[in-house]
Amino acid sequence: MSVPIHIQPDETFVLNVGPQHPATHGVLRVKMEMDGEYIVNAETVIGYIHRMHEKMGELKTYPQYYMNLSRMDYLGALGYSHGHVLLVEKVAGIEVPERAEYIRAITVELNRIASHLFWFGAFVMDLGGFSPLMYALQDREHILDMLERITGSRLTYSYYRFGGLYNDIDDQFIESAREFIPRMRKSLKKYHKLVTGNIIFIKRLKDNAILSKETCRKYGASSAVARGSGINYDVRKNEPYSVYPEFDFDVPVYPEGDSLARYNVRMAEIEQSLRIIEQGLDKLPDGPIMPKKAPKIIKPPAGDYYQAVETARGNFGIRLISDGTKVPYRLKLRSPTYSNMHLFDETAKGMLIMDALAFMGSLDLVIPEIDR
Amino acid sequence: MELTFFNVAVAVTIAIGFAAINAAYLVWAERRGAGRIQRRPGPNINGPLGLLQPPLDGIKLMAKQLIIPGGADKALFIAAPVLAMAPAIVSFVTLPFSDTIVAHNLNVGVLAIFAFASLGGISLLFAGWSSRNKYAVMSSVRAVSQAIAYEIPMLVTVITVVMIAGTMNLTDIVAAQKGGIWNWNIFPFKAGLFNPLMTMSFLIFFICALAETNRAPFDLGEAESELVAGFHTEYGSMGFGLFFMGEYANIVVGACLTTLLFLGGWSCPFGLFPGVWWFLLKIYVIIATIIWIRWTFPRTTIYGLLNLSWKILIPFSLFNLLLTAGLLKVF
């Protein structure tokens, strides 16, 4: 609810939603100038978890940099590794066997579902309903168990290598993935009955923080923030990469622009990811997972290269400027959440603090990704 | 029973003891219930089924240091938790548990209980204001406006019941519902009076009881995920413990009132063996529903809350009042 407000400057107070707060999903500080319950001015302050990933990119060789990408956004780690690996393969001219491409697509989509499930749980918990978090985390456990059996880790996978994968999947993985798909569909129905249809939830999110198309374009928003305002852009369809052209899936777009639309986009994306996993498992070819001559030392030719992928958070891009040596000259990581977050500063003016925090939850912020 | 000092002392002790034990063990019930809803066990390590958890939690809370923030108003700071707990315990003195079990049967029992309940609102204001903390002030303001908005439909529905029963004495209100499940006030088929909206007024009363005790989905005062802990942010150790116990004692009083006014108190659904065990069964069913509701629904906004009260509950309850008055006059 945005109401025009008149304030005298000495009637406001500054509320510091500080770096340690249950609602901000990480270390984000928001300095809010408030008039009673209305926000007059909001300013986000970041940098509390800056770990210099881009500087590390200038000091480490290409194979030593694999795991940095997983630590950037730990909830959707495989998408980021995918971008990095695709870029270096494109640049150094390494051929990837088809089986590896399909397995990469399947694991990336599984990771996207896990990330969206965690967002769903945390979002509804922000609004006050504590139980869907536990149900969502239980579903996420199945995915994490599946991925742990093949990669060895549960959260920060260093699974992709230049040219293919670290190790192959086995039949047990395919079986559990096939079993997971109908179970997840049943759970989605449960979530829709418990949360999406609930009148308290709908009243809370309808017409909450409406973002117009122009505002989204101005800030460079991507993923559910843009698709919830009617912009039909998905990197997997508009700039196809890897093996995605072979899959048949839709891109959900909702025109309303409020928090309920963003929520609906992400829930629909889970269903589309399930479709991709089904098709990937059906079409999985046999073969090796690493090329025969996988180079150990990578020295890409000098130049300026870019690769964008669609991760759970949005349009993630890596730019590599190489000068022909073993170590990149500059590695720039374009973080999607950084662009999404700054929408908060502009849109939160005039909102109630409860609505502003619901809006922040619907933006799906992961602060380590902003600060890199 | 004669009003000797001994009788009164015993009665009051039993009433307070019931309230205190319930408040302590409702915490256990809530944690176990929440755990089972979320498919995890809840506390099960301290004692069999985790039953020793509340006493051990109490010992832990008493061992902590009570920190009073610098610059806080000391008198109000210490008075607030006491004011939160005291009205609930005192209300137990007038609540009848069965035909013969009542500490002191006031003739205006209903009025007394609601008078004490209004005092609970003051404790919210004291707690928020004296903490000298912006979060606390904001949330106590919200909580007070919520308390005021929800007292009105609650009292209007209670007036409806009092009109039907003809008396404010709680024992007599229950006596008027004797004789089987169809005579209870929740159902519209009372002997000689057909009021189709009684179920709706039961629902209104239940929602208002949830809102008055600051219970989800109306727990804006506490709002854990937004304002840290709301009006009791600055309270540690026994201050927090008293607020907690006061909330649960209020829930027990609310459940008792619902049973007495609408569900027939201690009468059996089939008209046989009335007694205190039916009363206890009914209040525990209502308390289980209250816990169940907390762990299912998200929180409403302050506007949704106030809209619900002023635009939906008050018109319906006033309409019911007029209808009941009209029907009583005609029939």
Added chain:
Amino acid sequence: MVTYFSEIFSGLWSLIIGLSITFREFFSPTVTVHYPYEQVVMPERFRGHIQLKGDEEGNPKCVVCMMCQRACPSGCITVAGKKKEGEKKKTLSKYTLDFTKCSLCGSCVESCNFDALEFSKEYKLASTRKEDFIMDLMQRLEEQNK
């Protein structure tokens, strides 16, 4: 006017549906692992900290080629070898892993051409001193051989 009433009824119905779902979940079994009374078995490829592999006699297979030390992005491995008299190759004299810096990326295990390293399955690694995490892997191999 009609929407006012229909909203109230549809809202109440949605709340009741929500309550029925949690009611069903209340009677379902728990899905948590009651640690420490029940334990989780780690899968085969689980990445604990690395450990040396021994050959039939129990000596480490490592030939001190230093590939793992070079491949490690965080610089946690320190390898030293000595040439014994009368032998051509070096034998391992010291292998220290600084686990406080390790990120479990697996580059060392992958880069070893002599199959001398593997992941252990240790996950109960809580301690109060930092020195417990500067691991001497040769000592660990000896203790495992006993």
